Amino acid sequence: MTDLDVKPGTVADGVPHDLVRLVREHSRATVEGDNRTVLDDFRPDRIGQLIRMAKLPPNLVSSELLNIAPEGNGIVAAVTRYMAADGTGTVLRARWIEIPKGWVVTEVRNLPDTPPQMADTGPAEDGLDTPFWEGLRVGELRVPQCEGCENFVWPPRPICPRCHRFALTWTPVEPTGTIYSWTRTWQPFTPEFSGHLPFVTVVAELPQAGNRRLLGVLLDADGVDPKIGQGVRAEIEPPWSPEGWPVLRWRLT
Ligand SMILES: [Zn+2]
Incomplete structure (x- = not known):
């Protein structure tokens, strides 16, 4: 001593x-x-x-x-x-x-740096994104795709914005992408953030899903400044309560 x-x-x-x-x-x-x-x-x-x-x-x-x-x-x-x-x-x-x-x-x-867990995670009230969450439950990243023109659609909506067909199916896609944009959150905007700040949120572009962009928290981002275009891979975090839903996270590849 x-x-x-x-x-x-x-x-x-x-x-x-x-x-x-x-x-x-x-x-x-x-x-x-x-x-x-x-x-x-x-x-x-x-x-x-x-x-x-x-x-x-x-x-x-x-x-x-x-x-x-x-x-x-x-x-x-x-x-x-x-x-x-x-x-x-x-x-x-x-x-x-x-x-x-x-x-x-x-x-x-x-x-260690752990991602925040939001209490209201899960399908929206209108149910439009429910298949996305159900996909996470079985370990798949699913994005709606038009049955007519094969356009990928995100965020989920009832109609294809390109050809205006109402026929969309949820297609499993490879859970990898590149960083389109990112930000680091320092402010405890909600009580759930305490203990998890600061954290990094990325908008990941998915080339195999028509370059649609999905938002998620980046894992192990303490002290890391991601680069635009850097590769990321999705990880599915199990629900943290029996009635909860899995969550999509991103990790640098
Ligand atoms: Zn279409």
Whole structure:
């Protein structure tokens, strides 16, 4: 143990000792529910975002600094494990920067990076996309295709926009594509996002489905900046509740 009471190797070269002390005090305040101290450590212009970005269980009993290291651009990342009374551990990574008032948290996230699970996932009320969800249940990516002109249609609709036939069938397609566009979400717009921020959403273009574009969360995207045109492959995440639906996710290939 060092004078900072952390395991050897935990603190990388170049990390100021006063920051290590501050990080550990911050973790202690988090465990003790001392919200005034916790909020005072947050970057003032991001408090609303930071409060709900990460998720910790109630009844925390202890914290342990796992490592702290500079990341460049003046940022220092601290990874801390929080233990709850029930014996479960939750790991958070906080990124600290120095501003005139001192070191503050500018970003925080749960590790590992896991995608958000939305409560209202599943078929729309009009039922137009139900076969898509049923396809996921059997491990298939299905896209509606016109029986007349073979045009692929997305989002689902009752009529082919090209030849105006009402005859559409759901065709299984190879679940691969290329990134048409993407964005990283930092804001906890809904409570379900907490613990999963930031995450990356991609619009993937499917060449085998007439270049129709499907939206989905990109897996393992922490610190990754995807490139337009990069290949992705769909993965089907099983339902997270018995009455739920599987979800389409994307992964870089
Ligand atoms: Zn058609």
